[in-house]
Amino acid sequence: MQALxxxxxxxxxxxxxxxxxxxxxxxxxxxVEWLARSRVSSMAHLCSGGFPTQRDEDWKxxxxxxxxxxxxxxxxxxxxxxxxxxxxxxxLDSLRVACIDGILDSRCAPCPAAGLSVQSFSDMLARNPDQxxxxxxxxxxxxxxxFVLLNEALHRDGVVIEIAPxxxxxxxxxxxxxxxxxxxxxxxxxxIIASEGCRVEIVEHQVSAHAGSGLYCGMTEMYLEPGAHxxxxxxxxxxxxxYQVSGAWAELAENSRLDCRTVSVGGALTRNDLAVNLTxxxxxxxxxxxxxxxxxxxxxxxxxVVHGAENCTSNELYKGVLDDxxxxxxxxxxxxxxxxxxxxxxxANNTLLLSRGAEIDTKPQLEIYADDVKCSxxxxxxxxxxxxxxxxxxRGIDPAAARSMLISAFVGEVLQSVEPxxxxxxxxxxxxxxxxxxxxxxxxx
Amino acid sequence: xxxxxxLHAAVEGKxxxxxxxxxxxxxxxxxxxxxxxxxxxxxxxxLAGRDHFEVTAGEVEFRGWDLLEMEPEIRAxxxxxxxxxxxxxxxxxxxxxxxKAAVNAVRRHRGEEELNAMEFLKLIKQxxxxxxxxxxxxxxxxxxxxxxxxxxxxxxxxxxxFEPRLSVLDETDSGLDIDALKxxxxxxxxxxxxxxxxxxxxxxxRLLDYIVxxxxxVLAHGKIIRSGDKDLALELERKGYSWVEDHAGAA
Numbered sequence: 001m002q003a004l005x006x007x008x009x010x011x012x013x014x015x016x017x018x019x020x021x022x023x024x025x026x027x028x029x030x031x032v033e034w035l036a037r038s039r040v041s042s043m044a045h046l047c048s049g050g051f052p053t054q055r056d057e058d059w060k061x062x063x064x065x066x067x068x069x070x071x072x073x074x075x076x077x078x079x080x081x082x083x084x085x086x087x088x089x090x091x092l093d094s095l096r097v098a099c100i101d102g103i104l105d106s107r108c109a110p111c112p113a114a115g116l117s118v119q120s121f122s123d124m125l126a127r128n129p130d131q132x133x134x135x136x137x138x139x140x141x142x143x144x145x146x147f148v149l150l151n152e153a154l155h156r157d158g159v160v161i162e163i164a165p166x167x168x169x170x171x172x173x174x175x176x177x178x179x180x181x182x183x184x185x186x187x188x189x190x191x192i193i194a195s196e197g198c199r200v201e202i203v204e205h206q207v208s209a210h211a212g213s214g215l216y217c218g219m220t221e222m223y224l225e226p227g228a229h230x231x232x233x234x235x236x237x238x239x240x241x242x243y244q245v246s247g248a249w250a251e252l253a254e255n256s257r258l259d260c261r262t263v264s265v266g267g268a269l270t271r272n273d274l275a276v277n278l279t280x281x282x283x284x285x286x287x288x289x290x291x292x293x294x295x296x297x298x299x300x301x302x303x304x305v306v307h308g309a310e311n312c313t314s315n316e317l318y319k320g321v322l323d324d325x326x327x328x329x330x331x332x333x334x335x336x337x338x339x340x341x342x343x344x345x346x347x348a349n350n351t352l353l354l355s356r357g358a359e360i361d362t363k364p365q366l367e368i369y370a371d372d373v374k375c376s377x378x379x380x381x382x383x384x385x386x387x388x389x390x391x392x393x394x395r396g397i398d399p400a401a402a403r404s405m406l407i408s409a410f411v412g413e414v415l416q417s418v419e420p421x422x423x424x425x426x427x428x429x430x431x432x433x434x435x436x437x438x439x440x441x442x443x444x445x
Numbered sequence: 446x447x448x449x450x451x452l453h454a455a456v457e458g459k460x461x462x463x464x465x466x467x468x469x470x471x472x473x474x475x476x477x478x479x480x481x482x483x484x485x486x487x488x489x490x491x492l493a494g495r496d497h498f499e500v501t502a503g504e505v506e507f508r509g510w511d512l513l514e515m516e517p518e519i520r521a522x523x524x525x526x527x528x529x530x531x532x533x534x535x536x537x538x539x540x541x542x543x544x545k546a547a548v549n550a551v552r553r554h555r556g557e558e559e560l561n562a563m564e565f566l567k568l569i570k571q572x573x574x575x576x577x578x579x580x581x582x583x584x585x586x587x588x589x590x591x592x593x594x595x596x597x598x599x600x601x602x603x604x605x606x607f608e609p610r611l612s613v614l615d616e617t618d619s620g621l622d623i624d625a626l627k628x629x630x631x632x633x634x635x636x637x638x639x640x641x642x643x644x645x646x647x648x649x650x651r652l653l654d655y656i657v658x659x660x661x662x663v664l665a666h667g668k669i670i671r672s673g674d675k676d677l678a679l680e681l682e683r684k685g686y687s688w689v690e691d692h693a694g695a696a
Contacts, residue, residue: 385533385535387533388533388534388535390494390495390496390517390533391529391532391533391535392535392543392547393494393516393517393518393521394493394494394517394518394520394521394526394527394529395518395521395543395544395547395550395603395607396518396521396522396547396548396550396551396554396607397518397543397546397547397550398516398518398550399516399518401546401550405538405542405543405546406535406538408537409535409536409537409538409586410537412537413537
């Protein structure tokens with residue numbers, strides 16, 4: 001087995017190496033050799049390669065100073081709220097599964113839906129580790145960075161969701177990712193295996209039960225078998241002092257469909273990597289994002305879609321509303337591989353700046369190695385329309401309500417297709433609330 | 446209803462209104478006519494509260510209130526309505542949504558109960574019929590992709606919803622063909638009553654064939670230079686604006 005390094009090229013990794021030394025023998029699946037080996041290897045890579053810096057092109061606009069200022073300690077667990085359900089999406093008739101600081105809450109009732117299996121990572125590793133070997137880290141191997149390695153080395157638990165072939169799960173599965181321990185390092189894993197022809201809607205709902213800080217590095221891997229249809233919504237509503245660097249990776253087989261949606265309102269600094277591989281002909285993915293930021297919040301969405309087969313389509317739309325001194329970053333990469341004919345890839349990033357101090361850095365990146373493809377990208381940056389505001393005022397609507405109406409209309413495009421209604425209403429309310437919150441005074445990057 | 450006294454207004458330091466005096470009583474219809482650049486639209490916008498224009502002197506009293514001290518939305522809730530010369534497109538906000546928010550804002554202001562969805566729908570369908578507007582337009586984004594005539598009809602629909610005490614119609618006739626003009630005029634006329642007043646701002650006499658005013662004023666260089674009854678509009682149509690301007694200059 002690879003030995004742990006004694007030295008760290010990047011001193012910022014040292015506290016994490018020390019934690020690794022202390023706990024790695026107690027982490028889930030410690031007795032599983034391939035996993036233990038992979039953990040050590042990830043840690044070694046982290047020590048030698050370090051965390052990203054702004055000199056890395058992919059991190060140019062996202063300063064990590066504040067994230068790295070203090071090392072975070074792995075959540076110890078046990079900070080379990082009496083009633084995690086009260087943090088759920090109100091009124092949503094969901095199959096709810098709670099992860100407290102990244103660890104599946106054992107009080108959760110087993111899911112009653114036929115054809116749906118929800119297990120904790122640690123249970124799965126104890127009972128049937130080899131089933132995980134083939135898929136863990138497979139899609140996340142490419143383009144990994146220090147935070148991915150941190151998760152790979154130190155993750156403790158998470159959720160494995162499997163949907164049986166041709167099963168349609170009628171109620172949404174709500175993964176309530178609850179942060180309860182102040183200033184903790186939380187490293188959840190989510191694995192979704194959508195078997196052939198199944199249909200499921202999953203809502204990953206990140207919320208803080210405290211107002212403190214913390215570092216959340218979640219990793220989600222999704223495998224969509226032929227004809228599977230997965231709706232995957234991520235709601236990011238962590239405390240305004242929390243940091244997050246998360247990633248989701250998906251592999252789509254032929255004729256499968258993934259509808260991804262990321263709505264970010266909370267957190268001091270959030271970085272999302274979303275990578276979708278369209279590997280089978282006729283696969284489709286929607287990548288939608290909405291973020292409403294104020295104070296000194298920072299949200300960075302890095303997306304990649306790889307068209308690796310013929311007749312695949314992707315449709316990407318990210319919309320942001322930035323107030324005060326908040327900052328948004330959008331990087332959209334589309335790669336069309338050789339032979340991926342009849343590709344249709346659309347991408348847009350639209351931003352509304354509500355203050356002079358707000359900033360968006362947006363960067364499309366198209367790499368096309370095939371003929372007969374349709375690819376487009378566009379970015380707009382604008383301000384609230386004065387004329388529209390006045391028009392609404394002359395109709396008796398007060399300026400605050402008029403502003404909120406215009407802003408909701410702007411981001412509404414991203415939420416238009418959200419079902420069921422309680423989820424739609426909740427997302428609208430979150431965005432609305434975020435905008436009426438003065439939001440100043442929180443620490444930022 | 447409205448009294449404007451010695452109103453001066455400027456935009457970016459340039460004087461546009463140079464002492465307007467105007468008295469509009471309840472139930473009266475006044476028309477303000479004038480060549481391009483005479484300050485017609487500025488007057489309409491100043492009355493509605495557009496902050497782009499700076500009032501440099503004068504006062505405006507509306508139903509006993511100091512109008513210039515009121516925010517635009519309060520003016521609207523107190524019964525002043527501006528039909529825009531260029532109605533604004535608002536993508537993503539449906540006509541229905543905006544009107545419901547607007548009507549209920551007005552009702553709250555008056556201490557009345559808000560309309561529920563059913564009551565509101567019933568009311569708006571009835572008013573839409575008045576301006577011959579198809580129901581699909583209610584569900585579309587405000588003015589987005591509407592033709593010129595549809596936009597103007599949408600303004601009159603809103604006017605009908607609010608039942609304002611004073612309606613200021615800013616060149617509502619511009620860009621309308623004769624059929625649309627008749628529909629718009631019919632909508633406006635149906636709202637005429639002894640306690641509602643209307644101020645028509647227009648370049649052409651044509652509209653006044655359909656909405657017959659009690660008084661006609663001619664505006665030039667930011668001042669009312671002549672007032673009369675509806676015959677003044679006809680005379681103006683015949684002789685052109687240069688006639689009144691020369692006349693005023695000579696006087």
